[in-house]
Amino acid sequence: xxxVRTQALTRRFGELVALDQLTLAVEEGEIFGLVGPDxxxxxxxxRLLTGILEPSSGEAWVDGLHAVRDAEAIKDRIGYxxxxxxxxxxxxxxxxxxxxxxxxxxxxxxRSERLERLLxxxxxxxxxxxxxxxxxxxxxxxxxxxxxxIHTPRVLFLDEPTNGVDPVSRRDFWRILYQLQQERVxxxxxxxxxxxxxxCNRIGLLHQGRLMACDTVDGVKGLLKGSLxxxxxxxxxxxxxxxxxxxxxSVALFGxxxxxxxxxxDRGRAGVEAVLRAEGLACHGVEVIEPTLEDIFTSxxxxxxx
Amino acid sequence: xxxxxxxxLGAVARKEFIHVLRDPRxxxxxxxxxxIMLMIFGYALTMDxxxxxxxxxxxxxxxxxxxxxxxxxxxxxxxxxxxxxxYGEVEGDLARGRTMMAVVLPVEFGRRVASGRKVxxxxxxxxxDANTTxxxxxxxxxxxxxxxxxxxxxxxxxxxxxxxxxxxxxxxRAWFNTDMESRIFIVPGLIAVIMMLIAALLTSLTxxxxxxxxxxxxxISTPLRGSELILGKLAPYFAIGMVDMLLSVxxxxxxxxxxxxxxxxxxxxxxxxxxxxxxxxxxxISAKAKTQLLASQFAFVATFLPAFLLSGFxxxxxxxxxxxxxxxxxxxxxxxxxxxxxxxxxGTGLTELWPECLLMVAxxxxxxxxxxxxxxxxxx
Numbered sequence: 001x002x003x004v005r006t007q008a009l010t011r012r013f014g015e016l017v018a019l020d021q022l023t024l025a026v027e028e029g030e031i032f033g034l035v036g037p038d039x040x041x042x043x044x045x046x047r048l049l050t051g052i053l054e055p056s057s058g059e060a061w062v063d064g065l066h067a068v069r070d071a072e073a074i075k076d077r078i079g080y081x082x083x084x085x086x087x088x089x090x091x092x093x094x095x096x097x098x099x100x101x102x103x104x105x106x107x108x109x110x111r112s113e114r115l116e117r118l119l120x121x122x123x124x125x126x127x128x129x130x131x132x133x134x135x136x137x138x139x140x141x142x143x144x145x146x147x148x149x150i151h152t153p154r155v156l157f158l159d160e161p162t163n164g165v166d167p168v169s170r171r172d173f174w175r176i177l178y179q180l181q182q183e184r185v186x187x188x189x190x191x192x193x194x195x196x197x198x199x200c201n202r203i204g205l206l207h208q209g210r211l212m213a214c215d216t217v218d219g220v221k222g223l224l225k226g227s228l229x230x231x232x233x234x235x236x237x238x239x240x241x242x243x244x245x246x247x248x249x250s251v252a253l254f255g256x257x258x259x260x261x262x263x264x265x266d267r268g269r270a271g272v273e274a275v276l277r278a279e280g281l282a283c284h285g286v287e288v289i290e291p292t293l294e295d296i297f298t299s300x301x302x303x304x305x306x
Numbered sequence: 307x308x309x310x311x312x313x314x315l316g317a318v319a320r321k322e323f324i325h326v327l328r329d330p331r332x333x334x335x336x337x338x339x340x341x342i343m344l345m346i347f348g349y350a351l352t353m354d355x356x357x358x359x360x361x362x363x364x365x366x367x368x369x370x371x372x373x374x375x376x377x378x379x380x381x382x383x384x385x386x387x388x389x390x391x392x393y394g395e396v397e398g399d400l401a402r403g404r405t406m407m408a409v410v411l412p413v414e415f416g417r418r419v420a421s422g423r424k425v426x427x428x429x430x431x432x433x434x435d436a437n438t439t440x441x442x443x444x445x446x447x448x449x450x451x452x453x454x455x456x457x458x459x460x461x462x463x464x465x466x467x468x469x470x471x472x473x474x475x476x477x478x479r480a481w482f483n484t485d486m487e488s489r490i491f492i493v494p495g496l497i498a499v500i501m502m503l504i505a506a507l508l509t510s511l512t513x514x515x516x517x518x519x520x521x522x523x524x525x526i527s528t529p530l531r532g533s534e535l536i537l538g539k540l541a542p543y544f545a546i547g548m549v550d551m552l553l554s555v556x557x558x559x560x561x562x563x564x565x566x567x568x569x570x571x572x573x574x575x576x577x578x579x580x581x582x583x584x585x586x587x588x589x590x591i592s593a594k595a596k597t598q599l600l601a602s603q604f605a606f607v608a609t610f611l612p613a614f615l616l617s618g619f620x621x622x623x624x625x626x627x628x629x630x631x632x633x634x635x636x637x638x639x640x641x642x643x644x645x646x647x648x649x650x651x652x653g654t655g656l657t658e659l660w661p662e663c664l665l666m667v668a669x670x671x672x673x674x675x676x677x678x679x680x681x682x683x684x685x686x
Binding site: 013047050051052053054071072075076078080081082084085086087088089090091095098099100102103104105147 | 311313314316317320321324325328329519520521523524525526527528529530683684685686
């Protein structure tokens with residue numbers, strides 16, 4: 001069953017088209033990642049789906065309810081974590097959760113067990129009496145998640161939940177998401193981190209308001225036509241400039257390695273070696289590698305991406 | 307307002323109470339600011355004219371001239387602070403603001419009074435402040451007229467051998483404010499002005515703060531309704547506002563010694579209605595402004611100035627130009643000022659003040675409705 005579905009969903013802000021004809025579907029119990037650089041339209045999509053922003057055109061359904069006509073009914077069934085920390089810094093961890101429990105009318109019966117479970121789940125139990133403003137970045141995000149989960153939502157919308165969070169907390173956070181997935185909660189998460197996108201079941205690549213690709217991570221990688229070569233050589237910066245001028249395919253610099261997307265592996269390798277030799281740069285090796293999502297962004301998307 | 311959920315309303319009210327209680331500075335301002343305003347305005351804003359600094363240049367130096375000077379000295383309205391000896395000095399004192407008025411008695415004063423002839427008394431005033439000057443002149447006029455009358459009576463008695471009866475005898479009595487102290491008139495009006503300002507300032511930050519900090523985006527993604535949010539937010543500020551009201555009334559009674567002739571129950575009931583209107587106005591401003599700075603500044607300008615200038619508190623509405631008079635009908639403080647003055651000074655109740663009360667109920671209801679409707683569960 002599709003839990004989230006959009007049909008040519010579009011939102012304009014004056015001249016700017018923040019989201020352009022988005023059509024996608026997310027299955028129940030799936031972790032779907034909306035991936036794209038800043039300004040791609042991720043937050044706009046989140047707001048349209050949670051019923052807090054009206055689309056300029058197009059339609060969307062969440063858990064079978066229309067995002068505009070049934071916006072209020074949707075709000076009972078979803079949990080939303082906005083990009084900015086949306087909790088009250090002068091309320092304690094427990095007070096924040098209690099506040100949201102009341103807003104969602106979580107029944108008193110079984111509520112304290114649920115609270116305890118959430119606190120334990122997010123490792124916040126020792127901090128329940130701490131003011132939310134005094135939590136670390138990672139703990140704040142976990143508190144936000146706990147507040148969004150107190151009413152056992154069917155669908156969870158997380159807008160860049162791990163932005164600015166340390167790697168350890170990020171791993172914890174994802175562990176929680178996987179546990180939720182076991183409970184058949186559909187998770188719609190946006191991220192600008194490509195390593196994080198790889199953790200999703202399926203992803204949608206969003207760029208300048210347009211959905212460039214929507215598939216499993218491997219499926220999206222398969223969209224990359226040609227072979228990806230990783231070049232290790234002397235003076236990689238200069239070499240990248242030369243290779244770009246050599247018109248061998250799209251070239252991107254990753255630290256001390258150069259990724260070249262060539263139409264054919266062998267001809268590409270020969271071309272790379274020829275360019276380097278002509279300039280007298282030592283070549284340490286050219287290998288065919290599996291593309292990462294970063295390669296998709298730097299190579300497959302139109303110029304200016306990532 | 308359909309489907310008001312008291313659990314959600316209660317949750318918002320509880321959260322707002324926590325915000326207020328955990329921010330001692332805000333709480334301090336909410337309680338202390340109205341008291342400071344009451345002190346400053348209550349003591350400074352006296353419209354009574356007392357001890358006008360006066361210069362006396364007695365060129366005559368006779369028993370007759372000294373008698374007139376003594377009457378000025380004995381009056382509570384004047385205080386002789388200078389004895390100039392030339393017009394240069396008289397003018398210098400007026401220019402520097404050392405004196406507000408100068409009385410000049412000519413050399414021939416004593417001689418002419420003694421011989422029963424007409425003599426001029428010159429009064430020079432600093433006319434910068436027209437109101438005060440007019441008041442001072444009328445006091446001076448009364449003193450001189452009295453003295454002149456007594457001279458006439460004495461002369462008639464000397465000639466006819468009996469005390470003449472003046473044909474008209476003015477007997478004056480103030481029915482309300484019997485001592486005619488402006489304090490008693492000012493304090494009730496002041497309470498109306500302060501309550502308007504404080505109430506709107508208190509709530510002007512609450513909605514804007516949620517927009518500024520990003521908590522509003524989270525709130526509107528929940529099933530919370532506008533009526534629940536607004537009424538929940540009003541609750542703690544209503545409590546603070548009523549405490550302010552109580553403190554103001556107590557300060558008026560025991561500090562400024564202003565008696566309350568009317569019903570205390572009616573006083574607080576109507577205050578509560580007015581307070582709801584003012585608090586809602588603050589919320590409305592807050593919802594529209596979306597930033598705390600803009601909201602608090604706008605709340606200050608939108609409530610304080612009209613309440614201060616156009617409510618009849620400072621300036622009599624009857625003396626305003628017609629167009630401005632029409633505007634005053636839109637200022638809710640106008641009705642509260644009239645209500646408080648009636649209740650405090652005259653002891654009037656609903657029988658006389660029902661139109662004001664009705665209009666305040668209308669104001670409260672309208673503002674509350676507008677505040678609730680101002681809350682949109684949508685961004686942009």
